[in-house]
Amino acid sequence: MRVATWNVNSIKQRLPRLYPWLDERRPDVVCLQETKLADDAFAELLGEQLAQRGYKVAVHGEATWNGVAILSRVGLDEVSRGLEGAPGFPLPEARAIAATCGGIRMISVYVPNGRAPGSEHYQYKLAWLEALREAVAGGPQEMVVCGDMNIAPADEDVFDPEAYIGQTHVTAPERAALGALQALGLRDVVRDRWPHERVFTYWDYRAGMFHQDLGMRIDLVLATSPVATRVKAAWVDRHARKGSGPSDHAPVIIDLDEAPDGDIGPVVPPPSAPAAKRGAKKLPQAR
DNA sequence: ATGCCTGAAGGGTTCAGA
Numbered sequence: 001m002r003v004a005t006w007n008v009n010s011i012k013q014r015l016p017r018l019y020p021w022l023d024e025r026r027p028d029v030v031c032l033q034e035t036k037l038a039d040d041a042f043a044e045l046l047g048e049q050l051a052q053r054g055y056k057v058a059v060h061g062e063a064t065w066n067g068v069a070i071l072s073r074v075g076l077d078e079v080s081r082g083l084e085g086a087p088g089f090p091l092p093e094a095r096a097i098a099a100t101c102g103g104i105r106m107i108s109v110y111v112p113n114g115r116a117p118g119s120e121h122y123q124y125k126l127a128w129l130e131a132l133r134e135a136v137a138g139g140p141q142e143m144v145v146c147g148d149m150n151i152a153p154a155d156e157d158v159f160d161p162e163a164y165i166g167q168t169h170v171t172a173p174e175r176a177a178l179g180a181l182q183a184l185g186l187r188d189v190v191r192d193r194w195p196h197e198r199v200f201t202y203w204d205y206r207a208g209m210f211h212q213d214l215g216m217r218i219d220l221v222l223a224t225s226p227v228a229t230r231v232k233a234a235w236v237d238r239h240a241r242k243g244s245g246p247s248d249h250a251p252v253i254i255d256l257d258e259a260p261d262g263d264i265g266p267v268v269p270p271p272s273a274p275a276a277k278r279g280a281k282k283l284p285q286a287r
Numbered sequence: 288a289t290g291c292c293t294g295a296a297g298g299g300t301t302c303a304g305a
Contacts, residue, residue, distance in 0.1 A: 009293075009294070009304085010293085010294055010295080012294095013293085013294065034304090036294075036295075063295095063296095064294095064295060064296070065295080065303080065304095113303085113304065113305060114305085115303090115304090115305085150305070152305095164305095167305080168305070169305060202305070204291090204292075204304090204305075205291090205292035205293055205304095206290075206291040206292045206293090207291045207292085208291085209291095209292095216305075218305075245293095247293095248292085248293075248304085248305085
């Protein structure tokens with residue numbers, strides 16, 4: 001099963017890149033961020049093309065900013081929009097959506113940017129991350145939290161740590177918040193696979209940053225151990241960042257081996273366990 | 288000059304992104 005996450009920076013603008021990419025990479029599950037499109041417009045604009053490719057779609061969008069979605073052709077169950085207990089700014093924003101796909105609880109997130117350390121946006125970012133941690137805690141065994149975390153986990157994840165001192169995305173509180181999330185048992189599967197490589201997922205549009213490979217790794221796939229042990233490939237699709245009209249983020253692609261019991265695809269609960277206990281659980285609620 | 292790009296809203300420019 002192939003899982004991908006991609007901050008598309010406006011799905012409407014990215015259509016000429018999205019469809020060829022789907023046809024080339026053929027992901028089974030796609031977590032999208034920054035769709036920047038209302039739900040009805042999403043269905044109207046993409047519904048037919050995605051259905052033709054076999055995707056079911058779950059969206060949680062807004063007219064202008066933010067917006068997340070999950071596309072899946074291995075089942076799309078127990079869709080949960082938003083994040084229980086998450087703060088707003090001041091109103092809740094469309095930054096999280098969850099669904100169970102192929103037996104795995106998938107959560108697509110677009111973490112607030114934070115703008116400047118100490119700002120109200122920064123406080124919002126930290127509070128939102130805490131709400132995410134609480135929501136993920138107590139979740140099912142097979143879970144993937146992926147998307148634009150807007151945090152570079154370590155200095156190796158930015159092109160020039162010196163240049164980022166005092167900037168958002170690298171501060172200790174942000175990294176601690178990410179660490180607290182991972183402490184629930186979530187592994188950073190791309191870094192696990194490439195422990196010493198220079199791996200970025202975002203490059204500023206300006207000043208030829210991509211062509212000089214001056215970027216950051218802020219789009220992450222975090223997986224619980226039962227999922228992480230199935231990872232056969234984990235990579236950043238830099239090709240999608242090239243050419244005309246790219247997003248400023250590249251997709252991250254994960255290939256999973258079959259589950260040990262061969263239980264892949266639509267969830268079929270065993271006779272002894274009701275569906276609700278088989279990873280078909282709703283996005284865990286905050287306390 | 289954070290605004291060297293890009294996108295969105297709403298107008299002829301401003302805000303947001305990381």
